[in-house]
Amino acid sequence: MKYLxxxxxxxxxxxxxxxxxxxxxxxxxxxxxxxxxxxxxKVINLAQAGSGNDYIYSRLLDxxxxxxxxxxxxxxxxxxxxxxxxxxxxxLNNKNSWRNNRILADGDLLYWVRRSLRIYSSFEILxxxxxxxxxxxxxxxxxxxxxxxxxxxxxxxxxxxxxFYTDRLAYPGDKEQDELxxxxxxxxxxxxxxxxxFMGWPITRTLGGWPVNRGVMGWxxxxxxPYVIDxxxxxxxxxxxxxxAKYIYESLDV
Amino acid sequence: MKKILIASGCSYTDNQFRSAAxxxxxxxxxxxxxxxxxxxDMTCINLGRSGAGNxxxxxxxxxxxxxxxxxxxxxxxxxxxxxxxRHDFQMGAMRGANExxxxxxHGLHFKKATPNIDRLLEIEDYRQPQFxxxxxxxxxxxxxxxxxIHDRLDETFIKKAAGATGWGNNRVNTKGDILGWVRKSxxxxxxxxxxxxxxxxxYMQTQMIxxxxxxxxxxxxxxxxxxxxxxxxxxPNNSYDGNxxxxxxxxxxxxxxxxxxxxxxxxxxxxxxxxxGGSPMNFKVLGAAVKSESPNYISQEDxxxxxxxxxxxAKSFLEKYxxxxx
Numbered sequence: 001m002k003y004l005x006x007x008x009x010x011x012x013x014x015x016x017x018x019x020x021x022x023x024x025x026x027x028x029x030x031x032x033x034x035x036x037x038x039x040x041x042k043v044i045n046l047a048q049a050g051s052g053n054d055y056i057y058s059r060l061l062d063x064x065x066x067x068x069x070x071x072x073x074x075x076x077x078x079x080x081x082x083x084x085x086x087x088x089x090x091x092l093n094n095k096n097s098w099r100n101n102r103i104l105a106d107g108d109l110l111y112w113v114r115r116s117l118r119i120y121s122s123f124e125i126l127x128x129x130x131x132x133x134x135x136x137x138x139x140x141x142x143x144x145x146x147x148x149x150x151x152x153x154x155x156x157x158x159x160x161x162x163x164f165y166t167d168r169l170a171y172p173g174d175k176e177q178d179e180l181x182x183x184x185x186x187x188x189x190x191x192x193x194x195x196x197x198f199m200g201w202p203i204t205r206t207l208g209g210w211p212v213n214r215g216v217m218g219w220x221x222x223x224x225x226p227y228v229i230d231x232x233x234x235x236x237x238x239x240x241x242x243x244x245a246k247y248i249y250e251s252l253d254v
Numbered sequence: 255m256k257k258i259l260i261a262s263g264c265s266y267t268d269n270q271f272r273s274a275a276x277x278x279x280x281x282x283x284x285x286x287x288x289x290x291x292x293x294x295d296m297t298c299i300n301l302g303r304s305g306a307g308n309x310x311x312x313x314x315x316x317x318x319x320x321x322x323x324x325x326x327x328x329x330x331x332x333x334x335x336x337x338x339x340r341h342d343f344q345m346g347a348m349r350g351a352n353e354x355x356x357x358x359x360h361g362l363h364f365k366k367a368t369p370n371i372d373r374l375l376e377i378e379d380y381r382q383p384q385f386x387x388x389x390x391x392x393x394x395x396x397x398x399x400x401x402x403i404h405d406r407l408d409e410t411f412i413k414k415a416a417g418a419t420g421w422g423n424n425r426v427n428t429k430g431d432i433l434g435w436v437r438k439s440x441x442x443x444x445x446x447x448x449x450x451x452x453x454x455x456x457y458m459q460t461q462m463i464x465x466x467x468x469x470x471x472x473x474x475x476x477x478x479x480x481x482x483x484x485x486x487x488x489x490p491n492n493s494y495d496g497n498x499x500x501x502x503x504x505x506x507x508x509x510x511x512x513x514x515x516x517x518x519x520x521x522x523x524x525x526x527x528x529x530x531g532g533s534p535m536n537f538k539v540l541g542a543a544v545k546s547e548s549p550n551y552i553s554q555e556d557x558x559x560x561x562x563x564x565x566x567x568a569k570s571f572l573e574k575y576x577x578x579x580x
Contacts, residue, residue: 088431121320122449128452
């Protein structure tokens, strides 16, 4: 049985806990496990809630280097937001050695987007270099939440009483101009990436693409309602995870 | 048409390098990428940048390699890696560079949004007068030195055209620890190797200056700080706040985890630390002796390679190139 190796953020994390509802049993199967069953593969799920794209790629790279290539059946990267900052501490090299911040301290959104796109390119080159079957997609929006004004976290809403709309962090740049530049950056990678292996490319609705959470579960609160925990915690529920797994499976050429 | 040599690195590689300890010194001697390119009859694209860390070095190489459509035009790529604890970031990467370059975008006409790197490849020698540098390419605000300094303006154009502008850096990353930074750098070296091997591009890499030891020993004031009389005697910067010996052992272990992954033939000085049989390029080629006694450094106050030092570094790469191609 070959390995299905997956990395991502909270949407993919097998140990996901709802910060809104800490006591909720959220142990329903996540999409990597569901997909692994459909593909008859052993699952290595490296995902961690809160992680950014550096974490997602680094863990895939480290794992791919450790496993004989012929034992790898499929590698999937489920990318996260560009502004998240991952870093590692300590002598161990595992999930617990990683930390993250919600926003990178240095640089600006254009740099963070560029950085993520380089990571996507490096992931593709790594898989192609070793002839590994792979797929990648933007699980949640790359930049939109930040440029629209980053809302408080679910935890901040529940514990600190912050308001989703009024307590947003104002975007510090020229939103219109910067979004236009981000479109250019994304389109510049159109010729560098194998877009047939990038589900939802070019990742943003403005360009005709989509992040998986929106493209699969729905763009509006009404559409996504059956597939998310609730309106406060919009992580996929059991039905949402099944829908994502089904969509990915059907997108694979198997 | 000549093939191109693409190099990136820190101040040891930067062809706009200026001595912080001796600001008036003419440091316009040819740097190793230009010397190697000349010897190999290649056109040089030198993306080296003083203060840069390994993220800049990899990103600058990655971006330009991707943009060269016909990869067979690339004759050689060399990465001269820097200290792992440096932190690179980019600001306004699209706003400034491209528009000053005369590659303005209009609405959603994406194809005009980035400088046309093909222009660099179509020319025989970008230093020749026929190379038409776009109006405004010089006007980037960092042109403090007159044009007499070694092709400074043309080189700036090259960096802009390669998209390697808008970068800033911090001397020390504020997040994580030395073990995490070492791992991050080693992953970056692997990414570079994979990128070149996948595209069948001839390459070499080296640890140009020590990766971690300066941090473990306690950072000294920079040359600029020293020139300003700043010391770290009373500050937090002069000592390592971890267990130096234990952490160095852990670092060596981490480096050796990559021993089976790194292509030793193409990594000069691997495994990069003298304690496990490798060496950073500067120690090996320029000598680790007291800088004032070495003819290869600028001075006791400035530990960068002088003209002779640059030639020695170039010689090392050329010798390796010959071995790899014999």
